[in-house]
Amino acid sequence: MIGVYQILSASREITMNRRTFLATTAAAAAAATNRRTFLATTAAAAAAATMKAASAATVTPFGQTGAPTRSTGPLPLGPLPGSRYPDSHLESAKPKLSFGPNDFPAFAGTMAVERVATGFRWAEGPVYFPAGRYVLFSDIPNNRIMRFSEDDGHLSVYRQPSMNSNGNTIDREGRLITCEHSGRRVTRTELDGSITIIADKYNGKKLNSPNDAVVTSDGAIWFTDPVYGIGGFYEGIKAEPEQEKHNVYRVDPKSGDIKVVVDDFVEPNGIALSPDEKKLYVIDTGFTDGPDNPSHIRAFNLDVGAGKVSNSKVFAEMPKPSITDGARCDTEGRVWCSVGWGDPNEDGVRCYTPEGDLLGKIHIPETVANLCFGGQQRNRLYICGSTSLYAVYTSVQGAMKP
Numbered sequence: 001m002i003g004v005y006q007i008l009s010a011s012r013e014i015t016m017n018r019r020t021f022l023a024t025t026a027a028a029a030a031a032a033t034n035r036r037t038f039l040a041t042t043a044a045a046a047a048a049a050t051m052k053a054a055s056a057a058t059v060t061p062f063g064q065t066g067a068p069t070r071s072t073g074p075l076p077l078g079p080l081p082g083s084r085y086p087d088s089h090l091e092s093a094k095p096k097l098s099f100g101p102n103d104f105p106a107f108a109g110t111m112a113v114e115r116v117a118t119g120f121r122w123a124e125g126p127v128y129f130p131a132g133r134y135v136l137f138s139d140i141p142n143n144r145i146m147r148f149s150e151d152d153g154h155l156s157v158y159r160q161p162s163m164n165s166n167g168n169t170i171d172r173e174g175r176l177i178t179c180e181h182s183g184r185r186v187t188r189t190e191l192d193g194s195i196t197i198i199a200d201k202y203n204g205k206k207l208n209s210p211n212d213a214v215v216t217s218d219g220a221i222w223f224t225d226p227v228y229g230i231g232g233f234y235e236g237i238k239a240e241p242e243q244e245k246h247n248v249y250r251v252d253p254k255s256g257d258i259k260v261v262v263d264d265f266v267e268p269n270g271i272a273l274s275p276d277e278k279k280l281y282v283i284d285t286g287f288t289d290g291p292d293n294p295s296h297i298r299a300f301n302l303d304v305g306a307g308k309v310s311n312s313k314v315f316a317e318m319p320k321p322s323i324t325d326g327a328r329c330d331t332e333g334r335v336w337c338s339v340g341w342g343d344p345n346e347d348g349v350r351c352y353t354p355e356g357d358l359l360g361k362i363h364i365p366e367t368v369a370n371l372c373f374g375g376q377q378r379n380r381l382y383i384c385g386s387t388s389l390y391a392v393y394t395s396v397q398g399a400m401k402p
């Protein structure tokens with residue numbers, strides 16, 4: 001199998017080289033033709049105008065926060081080393097008594113964790129588009145959104161500059177919802193490709209740096225607004241926060257009004273919905289700001305009709321100094337979350353029962369930021385782990401409403 005993957009990798013390299021050559025040739029041909037150059041410039045200007053019109057208040061050079069280069073040499077694609085079945089990257093919380101990890105629904109038997117794409121600086125915010133069978137995810141420092149097509153493993157740039165986008169999700173109409181650091185806003189990409197600002201201010205002041213979002217069945221958009229994206233020039237544009245608190249917001253689907261739904265987070269980060277929409281999970285990564293701050297997931301009772309949450313509880317504590325950055329639910333209400341930044345043995349994914357009991361872990365050889373379910377049967381978990389995108393088939397399906 002290793003030989004096959006080496007051949008596949010080599011074949012990809014050749015394909016890439018050919019593409020690079022073709023792109024270079026095309027660029028040279030365009031430069032030699034004034035009319036084509038003019039048309040290309042006009043098209044670029046039109047695109048820029050659309051973005052500018054969408055946010056008149058933003059003036060910083062969004063394209064200069066990162067160069068689209070690999071952070072390391074390319075890591076090998078395919079199953080991770082040591083993936084003899086049953087894959088040792090899967091660890092059940094309960095002792096193994098029989099075939100496979102007990103009670104841990106990650107275990108689908110003849111499966112292994114695979115690295116399906118690599119070469120990013122900080123992969124974040126994956127979202128799966130079932131109609132196109134692709135995953136979009138942010139490469140925040142490189143200021144781009146990537147697209148991984150699962151039919152042939154093709155990887156390409158979906159958007160650049162991406163305004164240092166972070167979390168992405170999909171609404172009920174199949175439109176992309178994106179949280180932007182340097183844009184300091186939440187946007188929706190319409191079906192015709194135009195971009196609509198969903199939220200960029202609260203109380204007349206700029207948002208901090210929207211991080212992650214979910215959309216409830218009524219069309220309301222809920223998002224978190226910590227300050228990570230304005231702390232420096234690497235993942236956004238450095239700026240002073242204008243919001244007094246780091247809030248969780250809700251944007252009303254009819255009026256477009258933005259309201260604070262929770263205001264007592266240190267750093268609200270990942271956000272996820274239970275499949276019945278009765279629970280809203282919000283991660284607090286305040287630990288990044290000080291050792292006594294939280295590193296946990298909170299669960300709220302969610303009233304979609306009223307647009308409110310109540311009864312805040314700590315759902316799961318993370319093993320400090322590790323933090324979780326993102327989470328998704330499966331159809332049975334289990335919570336799957338990322339883990340990273342601490343003990344390398346904890347890097348990867350954790351799976352909890354709806355009651356908050358740990359069922360098992362998926363070990364990943366890089367710090368993990370976020371994850372989403374995908375695949376035609378929604379049984380493939382896509383995992384953004386630092387420089388790479390990983391995937392693993394599970395024995396469950398992701399909730400239909402991400």
Ligand code: MG
Binds near residue numbers: 166167211269270325
């Ligand atoms: Mg996040």
